[in-house]
Amino acid sequence: AQTVTQSQPEMSVQEAETVTLSCTYDTSESDYYLFWYKQPPSRQMILVIRQEAYKQQNATENRFSVNFQKAAKSFSLKISDSQLGDAAMYFCITGNQFYFGTGTSLTVIP
Amino acid sequence: GAVVSQHPSWVICKSGTSVKIECRSLDFQATTMFWYRQFPKQSLMLMATSNEGSKATYEQGVEKDKFLINHASLTLSTLTVTSAHPEDSSFYICSARDSERGGRETDTQYFGPGTRLTVL
Numbered sequence: 001a002q003t004v005t006q007s008q009p010e011m012s013v014q015e016a017e018t019v020t021l022s023c024t025y026d027t028s029e030s031d032y033y034l035f036w037y038k039q040p041p042s043r044q045m046i047l048v049i050r051q052e053a054y055k056q057q058n059a060t061e062n063r064f065s066v067n068f069q070k071a072a073k074s075f076s077l078k079i080s081d082s083q084l085g086d087a088a089m090y091f092c093i094t095g096n097q098f099y100f101g102t103g104t105s106l107t108v109i110p
Numbered sequence: 111g112a113v114v115s116q117h118p119s120w121v122i123c124k125s126g127t128s129v130k131i132e133c134r135s136l137d138f139q140a141t142t143m144f145w146y147r148q149f150p151k152q153s154l155m156l157m158a159t160s161n162e163g164s165k166a167t168y169e170q171g172v173e174k175d176k177f178l179i180n181h182a183s184l185t186l187s188t189l190t191v192t193s194a195h196p197e198d199s200s201f202y203i204c205s206a207r208d209s210e211r212g213g214r215e216t217d218t219q220y221f222g223p224g225t226r227l228t229v230l
Contacts, residue, residue: 033217043148043201045221091153098144098205098219100153 002027004092006101013082014109020067021077021104023092032095034068036077038088039103048090051075084108111137114206116222123194124230131189131225133204139184140206144219145177148201160187194229201226 004025013019025034036048051059051068058066063083067076075094079086087108092101113136123129133143141162146154158179159167166179176198178190187206191198205219 035218037221042223043203044223045154045203045205047218047220050218097156097159100155102153 002029002095002099004094004099004101006090006092006104008104009102010105010107012107012109013079013086015082015084017082018078018080019082019106021079021090021092021106023075023077023101025073025075025092025094025099025101027073027095029095034066034075035093035098036064036066036075037091037093038086039091040085040088045091046088049077079106082108084110112208112218112220113137114204114220114222116202116204116225118225119223120226120228122228122230125195126193128190128192129194129227131191131202131204131227133187133189133206133222135185135206135208135220138206138208138220140187140208141184143181143187143204143206145179145187145189146203146205148203148224150201154203157189191227194227196229199227199229 032053034051037045038048039045049059049061049064058068063080065078089103089105091103115134117132143160145157148154156169157172160179160181162181168174181187201224203224205221
């Protein structure tokens with residue numbers, strides 16, 4: 001079985017500051033992807049960033065970057081220059097069948 | 111690109127009736143679609159994997175006779191909640207993989223906007 005753990009149910013960040021959301025996972029697969037999706041109040045799931053496990057280089061998408069530690073099975077998301085529109089529920093996901101973490105609710109304080 | 115639509119976005123029905131929810135990939139083909147259920151302030155729970163032209167694969171604990179899934183074409187999957195009861199009220203979300211992107215099983219899923227079902 002695969003498990004994904006997001007240990008921070010809620011986080012807050014001041015606008016323009018940086019915040020890191022943590023995620024650890026357990027998998028028996030040797031080749032897999034990891035994803036961060038966000039779900040704003042509209043409830044539309046939006047892909048934030050994805051990482052291929054066989055790539056050592058951490059993925060980056062504009063203000064979003066990950067710190068992927070494969071041996072430690074850790075996959076954290078860093079949001080730089082936080083904006084009000086970043087406020088959402090963030091889900092860490094891994095595996096073939098998309099095993100979801102429990103989510104982290106991010107609040108951005110103006 | 112990679113847009114997934116769901117219809118309806120919101121439905122209210124009486125207990126005992128059946129409700130059909132459609133999930134369409136608008137600009138790509140999807141041999142595999144997924145159906146999730148989300149309770150308020152909770153994560154998504156995978157209900158079933160829908161494969162074009164074959165039977166769906168249901169997760170443990172999901173009643174296949176109650177949640178009928180049909181994936182008749184490469185762009186359409188439907189979820190029918192049969193004999194709905196108030197406990198079936200929930201937010202249902204579908205997603206799809208782009209089959210033309212190589213078909214790696216771990217590739218990106220594109221999500222629909224969801225359907226809110228309320229059973230009275």
